Amino acid sequence: MTGATPGTFARAIRANLVLYGALAANLGIALAKFAAASVTGSSAMLTEGVHSLVDSGNQLLLLYGQAKAKRPADAAHPFGYGRELYFWAFIVAILIFALGAGVSIYEGWRHVSAPEPLRDPTVNYVVLAVALLLEGMSWGIAVREFNARRGASGWWQSVRRSKDPAGFIILFEDSAALAGLLIAALGVWVSHHLGDARFDGVASIAIGLILATVALLLAREAKGLLIGESADIAIIRTVWDLLDEEACITAVNHVRTIHTAPDAVFVAISADFDDALTMGV
Template sequence: MTEPPESRLILFAALAANLGIAIAKFVAATITGSSAMLTEGFHSVVDSLNQLLLLYGQKRSSRPPDEWHPLGYGRELYFWSFVVAILIFSTGAGLSIYEGVVHISDPEPIRSPLINYIVLGLSLLLEGASWGIAVREFGAAKGDHGWWEAIRRSKDPPTFIVLFEDSAAMFGLFVAAAGITLSLLTGDPRWDGVASIVIGLALAGVALALARESKDLLIGEPADPALEAAVRAAVTRRPEVTGVNEIITIHIGPRNIFLGLAVDFEDEVPVGRVEAMIAETETELRERWPSIRAIYIKPQAKP
């Protein structure tokens, strides 16, 4: 299974943006003492690590089937996607909330706020470019479906994970700017800590949503109902077939589907012809839908 170029483009664009942003944020946090800026730095580091893990997962999942994994390694991408969700929750959200609580209990005045605003503006430009690529590519892939429905139907985690991460990052930048501004206007640096907690809660929400989607993919989600209906119609129209009793599909990778069929044949069809027809059907289905990688057809009389 080979990942499409646009999926890798999204990851590389996000990685490049987050690495540059992380460096700028940590430098600004060191100079100004801003808790929200430090939190945003941790957020960018976690995002960079996540992109590396997803690229690693794509590479691992592209390996061909072997003796130990006869259906291939496609689901390994789902595993690393789940790890990414855990990292966002434990590291990104956890550190953000912890840093916010510390800054509220022991507030430290913000120094050189202009540096913070410059870094936030630069981060917004870089993050916005990455977010724009993610929105464009996912928007092109979602077709006529709504955004949330498309995310629920998607079997390619990197596309919607980067979209979620970049959206959370854009939100975090505005919250960090608001926290710094309120601290300066009110003279109370605890607003900076409050901003860190809000950013942490947003990351926790994103992590939980991604964990749920990745969990469902790991357990096993069926193929698109339209594909199942088309497969059923293709098999049923053969003259030797009286009907398809059962059809089971499961995604074992973003573009890797297992298909199981229970087919009722005409009683007078010889066994040898049934075997030939099964082979012909498998060939036809693979030619029409290359994403169907493994097929199991079982003769079964109608109950």
């Protein structure tokens, strides 16, 4: 059997607000970072521009995945299309690794090997300050939404148990973005303080390594959802309790569940019934 938990519609609206907010922030930040990189020649700023552009593309993919996942069940997919969202979440992880981390590490290595001449860093600092403000706002929205869902559970435990990848992907992306901005600012400052532009490239490589780590974590979580994860233990216990209340059931052999969407669960039950129970007509 399948079913949706209460508050599905409200949660969908909140999740989309988080996605739209992150998308708007990242598009504006990406343009500002690319402009700053073209003026100052900073590798870290160019890397951060690519980072924000990749994040924007990721949010568009998640919105696309959410729209596709809402299609009703049909003959070809009798349990619906909910798990399509998990597929696009896995694609997002691949893009973060291939584009975000790959370009960052490549650009960093290129600038370490052949450093750009140092220029006035003022534009970089202004753009980084604005980006920190916008990313911080987006991160705050993502944290508030995630905290509302996780309840008393720990952060990492909530990520592992979450069946909605949109929420924790935005949280991971925004956290990586804030860390990247701080590293970029440090790289620009150290480069000018020591008069060595290679530190700007080192900062770019460090940003790439952070993105690679985030991508691997997201890929692991998305893979589990894509393969199929069971429902939360509390839901399974509720099903067992309901079955135990049925006098016509003498024994329950097993209750097996799998998420077909973030808010939909397929349940398979093996049970023994009272021999005196008559078959329905």
